[in-house]
Amino acid sequence: MTFDDFKLDYDVLDGIEAMGYRNPTPIQQQAIPIIMDGKDLIACAQTGTGKTAAFVLPLLDKIVNMPAEGINTLILVPTRELAIQIDQQIEAMSYYIDVKSIAVYGGGSGISWTQQKQALSTGTDIIIATPGRLIAQMQMGGLDFSKLKHLVLDEADRMLDMGFYDDLLRIVSALPVKRQTLCFSATMPPKIRALTAKLMVDPEQISIAISKPATGxxxxxxxxxxxxxxxxxxxxxxxxxxxxxxxxxxxxxxxxxxxxxxxxxxxxxxxxxxxxxxxxxxxxxxxxxxxxxxxxxxxxxxxxxxxxxxxxxxxxxxxxxxxxxxxxxxxxxxxxxxxxxxxxxxxxxxxxxxxxxxxxxxxxxxxxPLPEGYGPAPEYDPNRRGGGHGHGHGDKKKKWKGNNGQKKSKPKPKPKTE
The missing domain is CATH 3.40.50.300 (P-loop containing nucleotide triphosphate hydrolases)
Structure with missing residues (x-):
């Protein structure tokens, strides 16, 4: 299978080629057709599988073939670093098309806050944001989500582990009910299932097997x-x-x-x-x-x-x-x-x-073996009766836009992995 098989816009395909992508990864093969069909999606896939391109490419294809009506896509992520990383990938993949994106995140200076607000007020197609900073910008006014078509939750399990559940529900309440919602998560615990049940309508579900540890x-x-x-x-x-x-x-x-x-x-x-x-x-x-x-x-x-x-x-x-x-x-x-x-x-x-x-x-x-003088160690015998029934140690699984949000001329795309 090649990217040509997805019938993506030619300019999007040019961006893929410039990035150095040759053949779609398993997550891209499964997710891209579902997203292009407009269906909601729950995808279980870890970092390194190509999941970012799996949702960015079909969304770029949709945006370039839609009239510009305001904010089209909102991508919510747990960290500033991931917001910047995704924004950079969007800039590279959209090099040959007229699509604007902005990363909205905290931890910056007052200047970055002002620049983010100014960029948001002048209009953008895609917002990549951490929940806390997006809510702060929403409270300041000027964000119009009435024409929003797509919502993406990336690394959703991490967002919940970091305490963003209420923030996510607050943000979603400000979005149109009629939209396409995509959820990408490395794990799929019950709390993710519960969240997606609130946000999605008859979602498709795919899962990519976890990678083995690196040979190094x-x-x-x-x-x-x-x-x-x-x-x-x-x-x-x-x-x-x-x-x-x-x-x-x-x-x-x-x-x-x-x-x-x-x-x-x-x-x-x-x-x-x-x-x-x-x-x-x-x-x-x-x-x-x-x-x-x-x-x-x-x-x-x-x-x-x-x-x-x-x-x-x-x-x-x-x-x-x-x-x-x-x-x-x-x-x-x-x-x-x-x-x-x-x-x-x-x-x-x-x-x-x-x-x-x-x-x-x-x-x-x-x-x-333990170093000398440490005393006897437990014997490793996981199959013996009564051994190894531990149920945890407390909480279970508690669980880079370099211009501070200000848009600039797009750099030439460079080959990237995820």
Missing amino acids: ITQQAYMAHDEQKHKLVLHLLKPGTYKSVIIFSSSKDKVKRVEAELRRAKINAKAFHSDLKQEEREELLQQFRNQKVTVLVGTDVLSRGIDIDGIDLVINYDVPPDPEDYVHRIGRTARAERMGTAITFISDKDQRRFASIEKLIDRSIDKL
């Missing part, structure tokens, strides 16, 4: 009792061993506790979780990216969509609640064809969870 990741595990984990972390983080580390835990309370223990040990660590404001999260990520922070301790809010290269080590302080979350977590390392290490601590009650992970990725992960 060395996967290891330690059997460890909870009281052995802190000492083991300090052993792994000996000075000079790793430059950039992410530690995952499944609860905010444990994340804060691990951060405090590391800081007492003079390790440059900070906690990342859903209690932080968006501006605080963005600042912390920038500090981590610039290596002003060496160790980031976080919940699964950190496990997807954080595009930071050079992470040497990922530690799972506990086994994630969902096997797919394991793949998302360790996928933070070994990016851009680099090498990386992922180490998981398995307590006695987490054994069956870890066995499910090994089944998902179709391999057995090496279990390393």
Whole structure:
């Protein structure tokens, strides 16, 4: 199959060719025809599958063949970085057509707020926005959604994990009831099902199988009792061993506790979780990216969509609640064809969870012996009666427009992945 098979507008096809796309990915093959048919869609697909182009391309085709009547498409995303990334991709894909887009996000200066408002008031076809900043702009007035035709929720599970549920409902209440709604999410928990039931009419559903971990990741595990984990972390983080580390835990309370223990040990660590404001999260990520922070301790809010290269080590302080979350977590390392290490601590009650992970990725992960002097470790036997029934550690799965929103002449498209 080629992109020509979708009968897209010729100028849209020229943009695809200039971007370096040759053949559609599985998510694009399935989603593009559904979207072009005008149907609502729930798509379960993770980052890296080509999902952005899966909704951007058919929407560009629709917009270019519609009369310009105001804001046509609203794309809601969890983070500033994703808003900028999608806006840049739209600019590249729409190089040969007259389509305007703007990224609306928080965490910027007063100048960026003014520029975003001015750009919105002068008119645009597509808005890519974080929920909080969009509501702030809506409260200032001047946003007319009466002609809106398309609503996209991208990384919907992350938006809900970050506490945007009420914001999403508030935004949707200001949109026309008659519209096409698209939801893209890496996971499909019950809360996503409940949300889409409120927003959609007879949606089509597609699911793309989760990727296997990158081949550049060395996967290891330690059997460890909870009281052995802190000492083991300090052993792994000996000075000079790793430059950039992410530690995952499944609860905010444990994340804060691990951060405090590391800081007492003079390790440059900070906690990342859903209690932080968006501006605080963005600042912390920038500090981590610039290596002003060496160790980031976080919940699964950190496990997807954080595009930071050079992470040497990922530690799972506990086994994630969902096997797919394991793949998302360790996928933070070994990016851009680099090498990386992922180490998981398995307590006695987490054994069956870890066995499910090994089944998902179709391999057995090496279990390393604890360093000398740590005492006996649990025996790995996930099939024994009474072993590995753990039901979590608290909360379950708590869970770049460079001109600050101001439009400029379009750059020539460059080949991109998602």
